[in-house]
Every structure is written in C-alpha cells, then in structure tokens.
Amino acid sequence: MPKSSVNSGKNSALLTSSMKAPKFADIHAVAFDLDGTLLDSAPDLAFAVNQTLLALGKPTVSLPQVAGWIGNGIEVLVKRALSDSFDICSRLSQQECQTAIALFKEHYADALHGYSKLYPNVLDVLSQLKEADIKVAVVTNKARQFAQPLVEQFGMSAFVDLLVCGDCLPEKKPSPLPLTHCLQQFGLLNAQMVMVGDSRNDIQAAKAASIPVIGLTYGYNYGEDIALSSPDAVIDDLGMLPDLLGMRSLVA
Numbered sequence: 276m277p278k279s280s281v282n283s284g285k286n287s288a289l290l291t292s293s294m295k296a297p298k299f300a301d302i303h304a305v306a307f308d309l310d311g312t313l314l315d316s317a318p319d320l321a322f323a324v325n326q327t328l329l330a331l332g333k334p335t336v337s338l339p340q341v342a343g344w345i346g347n348g349i350e351v352l353v354k355r356a357l358s359d360s361f362d363i364c365s366r367l368s369q370q371e372c373q374t375a376i377a378l379f380k381e382h383y384a385d386a387l388h389g390y391s392k393l394y395p396n397v398l399d400v401l402s403q404l405k406e407a408d409i410k411v412a413v414v415t416n417k418a419r420q421f422a423q424p425l426v427e428q429f430g431m432s433a434f435v436d437l438l439v440c441g442d443c444l445p446e447k448k449p450s451p452l453p454l455t456h457c458l459q460q461f462g463l464l465n466a467q468m469v470m471v472g473d474s475r476n477d478i479q480a481a482k483a484a485s486i487p488v489i490g491l492t493y494g495y496n497y498g499e500d501i502a503l504s505s506p507d508a509v510i511d512d513l514g515m516l517p518d519l520l521g522m523r524s525l526v527a
C-alpha cells in the first residue's frame with residue numbers, strides 16, 4: 276500500500292486522512308519536477324548515453340549508473356558518462372565534451388520516448404488538479420528541446436500551465452530562480468505553491484525559494500534517500516498527493 280509521511284519538525288509521522296499537513300493548507304499551484312517524478316526517463320537517457328559512448332569508441336555504462344548521474348541537466352550527464360563517474364574528470368577536454376554533448380543531443384532527440392514511461396497515477400493527478408483549478412508548472416533541469424516534446428508526447432500538455440526548463444533562465448535547480456519565476460508568473464505567495472520532486476535539487480530549490488516541498492521516494496536522487504534532504508513530506512506514489520493537499524484520495 277502506498278505510504279506518505281509528513282515532517283512535523285523533529286519527527287516524521289505517518290500521515291492519515293484526518294491529519295492534513297498545515298503546510299499544504301492553501302495551495303493554488305503545484306510545481307512538478309519532470310525526470311524521476313512524472314517521467315521515468317532514465318532508460319532513454321541511458322540509451323542515448325551509450326550510443327554516444329559507442330560512437331566515441333568508449334565502453335558503455337549501465338542503466339543504474341546513468342540513473343545515478345541524472346539531475347543536473349544534459350551537459351553534466353554527458354560529462355559524467357565520459358568520466359564514467361559521478362565526479363567529472365578534470366582531464367576531459369572542452370573539445371571532447373562538446374563533441375559528446377552534440378552526439379548525445381542527436382541520439383536523445385531520436386530516442387526521446389522509446390522506453391520512457393509515466394509513473395503511476397500521473398495523468399489522474401494532473402487531471403484532478405486541473406478540475407480543482409490548481410495551476411501546474413513543470414520545473415525541470417532538462418533542456419526545452421527535449422522537455423517540451425516529452426510533455427506533449429506523454430499527454431501532459433493540456434494540464435501544464437507553465438514549463439520552466441534548465442535552459443530557460445540563468446540558473447537551474449537547486450537555485451530558487453525557476454520556482455520564484457513560477458510564483459511571479461502565477462501571481463502567488465510562497466506558501467501557495469508546493470514543489471514535488473525526486474531529487475535533493477528539488478528540495479534545496481524549494482527551501483531556498485521558501486516554498487513547501489514534497490519528496491518522492493522513487494526516481495533518481497543520486498541513489499540517496501530523499502528523506503535525508505528533509506522535505507516537508509515524503510510520498511512513495513504520486514497518487515498520494517491529492518490526499519496531502521486535502522483533496523479526494525486517488526489511492527487506498
């Protein structure tokens with residue numbers, strides 16, 4: 276059965292339907308992360324990474340390795356793959372990186388949604404938020420040339436009011452800028468929007484923007500437990516979100 280917990284200061288407690296988190300009492304917008312939150316994109320990212328490595332005559336890497344490198348945008352992902360490590364090798368040349376990034380972009384554009392899939396309950400939750408007149412932003416570190424078609428191809432466009440990508444603004448998550456940009460666009464106060472994400476970048480961005488934040492236990496987060504970043508609540512199924520916001524629950 277899906278579980279959620281709410282961080283009530285010193286202790287995290289299991290959340291029941293009679294115990295709404297006051298942090299989420301007046302929410303008018305939800306900012307969702309994309310990779311690892313709405314979309315399990317690691318298989319196609321891994322495919323494009325390996326096509327790039329093969330083209331460069333380098334050994335391929337595994338899906339869990341790539342999943343552990345996702346979170347800081349495409350250029351950092353490619354540099355990690357070239358380094359075969361989370362820590363980018365200082366000996367990589369600029370030329371080598373540029374060639375690999377260009378190759379990766381070609382391969383990923385060709386294989387954007389071959390193996391990727393939405394996580395459970397995504398479209399139902401987005402639809403329920405729309406019905407309740409709650410605005411939806413997707414705030415991703417992924418470049419717009421990939422994020423936009425993915426949002427469209429996976430049937431989310433009709434529910435997304437604002438798409439903020441890694442190359443839209445001068446700073447990406449964990450900077451608060453993408454989230455303060457959403458607040459400005461929606462004309463909302465900090466306490467009126469909640470961030471929902473799988474990565475410590477999402478939690479740090481939300482905290483820096485002083486907005487409440489919910490962490491998801493699935494997704495990537497560099498192989499680390501999301502609870503270690505101390506979000507205001509933790510859920511293991513997106514279907515738990517409506518209940519946290521005081522709406523009709525989608526899961527038992």
Ligand SMILES: O=C(O)COP(=O)(O)O
Pocket residue numbers: 308309310311345346347348349352414415416417418448474
């Ligand atoms: O492109 C990435 O590295 C991660 O994208 P995300 O911010 O949607 O998780």
Ligand SMILES: [Mg+2]
Pocket residue numbers: 308309310311312346472473474494
């Ligand atoms: Mg993510």
